Amino acid sequence: MGGGHEQIRQTIDKLRREIEQHNYRYYVLDAPTITDAQYDRLMAELQRLEKEYPHLVTPDSPTQRVGGKPREGFATVQHPVAMLSLANAFGETELVDFDRRVRGVLGDEPYDYVVELKIDGLAVSLTYQDSLLVRGATRGDGTTGEDITANLKTIRSIPLRLHKPVHLLEVRGEVYMPKDSFVELNSRRQERGEALFANPRNAAAGSLRQLDPAITAGRNLNIFVYGIGIVDISGDQPPGSHSEALKWLESLGLRVNPHHQLCRDINEVISYCRIWQDRKADLPYQIDGLVIKVNTLSQQSALGATMKSPRWAIAFKFPPEQAKTTVRDIIVSVGRTGVITPTALLDPVPVAGSTVSRATLHNEDIIREKDIRIGDRVIIQKAGDVIPEVVEVLKEHRTGGEKPFMMPTACPACGAEVVRPAGEAAHRCTGATCPAQLLEGLIHFASRGAMDIAGLGPAVVTQLVEAGLVKDFSDLYGLTVEQLLKLERFGDKSADNLVRAIAASKENPLHRLIFALGIRHVGERAARVLAGHFGDLRKLMDASYEELISIVEIGPKIAESVVNFMREPRNRALIERLMDQGVNVVAENPAAGVGEPLKGKTFVLTGTLANLKRDDAKALIEKAGGKVSSSVSKKTDYVVAGENPGSKYEKAIKLGVPVLGEQDFLALFNHGHGEKND
Incomplete structure (x- = not known):
């Protein structure tokens, strides 16, 4: 028994080492040696063994990167060595002045500099004890930060255990969000009508301060480690210079930015800064300058620090790149969740490494606040060097021919009414049959919590839409086996099974249909309440706001959303077509309401x-x-x-x-x- 148990332990340890090595190769070295499917199989096997032998789970297991319930808040952390901010230089003259101050302290003693990219993210501290990650914290005010260990563990380029034995090590790094991840995140938020992040730095900071680590895990954050706070390597001599420290940190498995250079004097520093001012747009992440540090650590100590910043380092900040152009038109697009987004069409102009010909205006409030009109001369820049935005209108160039923009009252994709829900910045299309929303709407309609149509997943929905077989929910109920057999991956059995599953969904309880319709803010619980209260979808179609708001659990947002949905003629026509197809619109036992799950409690x-x-x-x-x-x-x-x-x-x-x-x-x-x- 004991021998078998030890063998299981060894198998689990081997799996953990193998998975972390693949994490290191993928997330740090960017040189994977196995496929995603092979990696997934290794992780699945480790999860299976740890579930079977929970007493063998350890804090540094790859399975522990995301876990636990959302927290109620963050504990505070005292930094053992203050995380000072850097003084800024906004031009080459200020770099020369910095070098003069360094020379004033070091005298004739030779010195050199290390120049690194200044990653535009959130500064954090990582503490390892006996090589194991025990704490991660924000910089905070430099003396006190917030404990965000659980969130930092979700970043796969951060090793949970160092590659070499170290008794105690506290390192500093910058957590950031890659440019493409930032664009994707803001796109998702815009589709949902949520506030957008201003730049990747804000997105990274907001992601790290989520109380639920699972949300952080989905934000695709990364890190570069750039320095040491405290170190105890059990008698061994720590690195004597910053350049040596960066190499040593890399040997521990920590991710260090490869773009750093040893410069003999301030002239070489200035040349390196000029190179990156031209090349910054080529990077997959945002930088807002470079950091210049005296290389030798003993000289850093001799230079010391002020209350706010070290005297041995300075940040060279890039000026924001802006350009002037003309707004030729403002158009709107319909997102997959019905959000109507205005976009400015511009005279093409080069900005931060690319030619910009359009800029998102986000919503009507921003257009009104900045008073952007068609025909205006404007200043644009890329928010975080990524997303083009209108910074300012040059009103002194107005001729009187500029035209104010008005949000449409009808959806440009389907003609349904466009509404702006109370308390929201976004305008939305209310049409359930809107072609711009069709794919997502059908996927939701068929999902498990809704009509639960087995075999009707995203891939099949896409096929049906592209083939022109389905233009709204009701078309599903007219599909035939013969039509499906003409599509790829459908055989006699799979086609017959799907037609049967669709037909069976006609008998679903009313609350499933209400949820399936995709009415904004109406989740599964609210759908049950509405089905229980009205008992018949036809009654819900004619319900007033006052009647809806009087129902316990139905708040103003749900009531307004239901009224907006049901008064749209296209939606009412859709429901009529569903009824014509025989879809159930009556609750089995309205009097029973939502049941009595708490009976006797x-x-x-x-x-x-x-x-x-x-x-x-x-x-x-x-x-x-x-x-x-x-x-x-x-x-x-x-x-x-x-x-x-x-x-x-x-x-x-x-x-x-x-x-x-x-x-x-x-x-x-x-x-x-x-x-x-x-």
């Missing part, structure tokens, strides 16, 4: 909830079959605690009664139905 409410009034929470519990008590006892099933919970909370802890926060409380209702929270 006793709750006590205490404190102030963030999103629910006390009476609303009580109504939710009672509607779900539970009851609310005013005092805590051993018979209490749950205490729901908001802010300032008081003595009831303390008594619950003392008696061992489960205490729920607001989100966990709301999740109870969906768990009762076996579904996720909206």
